[in-house]
Amino acid sequence: MKKILTMLLTLAMSFTLVACRTAEESVEIEESSRNKETTVEGGGANILIAYFTWAENAVLEEDVDVVTSPSVVVPGNVQQLATWIQEETGGDIFSIRVTDPYPSDWDACLERANEERGSDVRPELQDNVENIDQYDTVFLGYPNWWYGVPMALLSFLEQNDLSGKDVYLFCSHGTGGLANSVEQIVETSPEAIISDSIFDCYEEEAASSEDEIRSWVNDLGYSFSEEPKDRDDTASQRQISVRIDDNTIVYALNDGSAADSLCEMLPLSIEVEDYSTSEKIFYPEDGLDTSNSPFAKGGSGTLAYYEPWGDVVFFYGEYNENPGLFELGQIVSGEELISQMSGTITIEIAE
Numbered sequence: 407m408k409k410i411l412t413m414l415l416t417l418a419m420s421f422t423l424v425a426c427r428t429a430e431e432s433v434e435i436e437e438s439s440r441n442k443e444t445t446v447e448g449g450g451a452n453i454l455i456a457y458f459t460w461a462e463n464a465v466l467e468e469d470v471d472v473v474t475s476p477s478v479v480v481p482g483n484v485q486q487l488a489t490w491i492q493e494e495t496g497g498d499i500f501s502i503r504v505t506d507p508y509p510s511d512w513d514a515c516l517e518r519a520n521e522e523r524g525s526d527v528r529p530e531l532q533d534n535v536e537n538i539d540q541y542d543t544v545f546l547g548y549p550n551w552w553y554g555v556p557m558a559l560l561s562f563l564e565q566n567d568l569s570g571k572d573v574y575l576f577c578s579h580g581t582g583g584l585a586n587s588v589e590q591i592v593e594t595s596p597e598a599i600i601s602d603s604i605f606d607c608y609e610e611e612a613a614s615s616e617d618e619i620r621s622w623v624n625d626l627g628y629s630f631s632e633e634p635k636d637r638d639d640t641a642s643q644r645q646i647s648v649r650i651d652d653n654t655i656v657y658a659l660n661d662g663s664a665a666d667s668l669c670e671m672l673p674l675s676i677e678v679e680d681y682s683t684s685e686k687i688f689y690p691e692d693g694l695d696t697s698n699s700p701f702a703k704g705g706s707g708t709l710a711y712y713e714p715w716g717d718v719v720f721f722y723g724e725y726n727e728n729p730g731l732f733e734l735g736q737i738v739s740g741e742e743l744i745s746q747m748s749g750t751i752t753i754e755i756a757e
């Protein structure tokens with residue numbers, strides 16, 4: 407049965423082989439919901455990037471086959487695209503997550519997705535966007551699942567009213583392209599102003615499409631011009647102190663949801679561990695809420711949260727960006743002490 411499903415899908419996906427591109431030419435959208443001409447300056451606070459990816463909606467099992475189910479062991483393709491859009495626009499990012507995750511086995515996931523499609527279900531979501539009204543512009547990302555969108559995307563659209571908002575679609579897919587996905591979205595959100603400039607990307611090219619997707623965002627008129635914060639500026643933000651024996655390291659936290667969660671846990675005395683040659687880490691008892699947090703992009707001195715493992719990281723060397731890594735804050739003082747952390751540390755809100 408599973409083999410048959412895979413074969414059916416492979417056949418279905420073999421209509422056209424498409425590489426990363428914007429897809430104005432390949433999509434026909436009802437005239438009534440076509441994009442108005444939009445000229446938008448800058449990026450920032452009123453932009454939301456909402457996306458669905460298998461990688462963040464799968465039960466992680468130890469014996470997952472990395473060849474047949476690559477998406478669940480590396481950052482998902484759509485997740486990766488969303489990260490770049492977030493960086494380029496400075497908007498808020500929201501990962502659409504179901505309460506009942508999909509199997510991490512490829513065939514089993516196909517089977518369940520097909521059943522959901524057949525019975526037109528709306529999978530229950532873990533969260534909704536906090537105050538969707540604050541956003542004028544939404545970048546909406548998804549993979550092609552069975553010639554259309556994952557049904558959870560329809561749950562999202564029905565629970566978060568995008569009427570009157572400028573919506574830009576981005577999609578990663580196999581050889582089936584966008585298939586019926588755009589039509590499904592238009593039908594579900596008829597009052598959204600869905601642009602006919604759509605970024606779509608063949609699955610094997612997602613990882614190398616950074617320049618293309620950043621250009622797409624720029625061409626749409628969205629770019630986040632704000633310079634990265636000077637470290638001196640961070641002194642006026644909320645700060646935490648990390649005490650190791652008689653020494654103190656101070657960090658300024660950003661205003662993201664993960665940093666909020668960390669603050670709620672303070673004061674905290676906890677064991678710190680070594681990881682690699684550039685990280686000191688600890689595992690908070692509860693996970694941090696990353697629903698509205700920036701990704702980590704700095705080097706040494708960055709305080710971050712690695713969501714896949716649930717650990718907080720004090721960096722004292724360079725590191726690679728990773729879509730699971732969220733920034734909590736930046737060092738204010740005591741950077742030279744980070745590499746010496748060991749044993750029990752005490753973290754509290756700085757006076």
Ligand SMILES: Cc1cc2nc3c(=O)[nH]c(=O)nc-3n(C[C@H](O)[C@H](O)[C@H](O)COP(=O)(O)O)c2cc1C
Nearest residue numbers: 459460482483484549550552553578579580582609
């Ligand atoms: C359940 C399921 C169904 C899929 N159906 C299709 C399809 O009909 N057509 C297609 O081109 N790709 C299909 N794919 C492939 C994904 O669209 C593609 O691998 C995408 O890049 C995955 O993005 P993600 O890693 O963010 O989940 C399917 C993948 C899954 C898991």
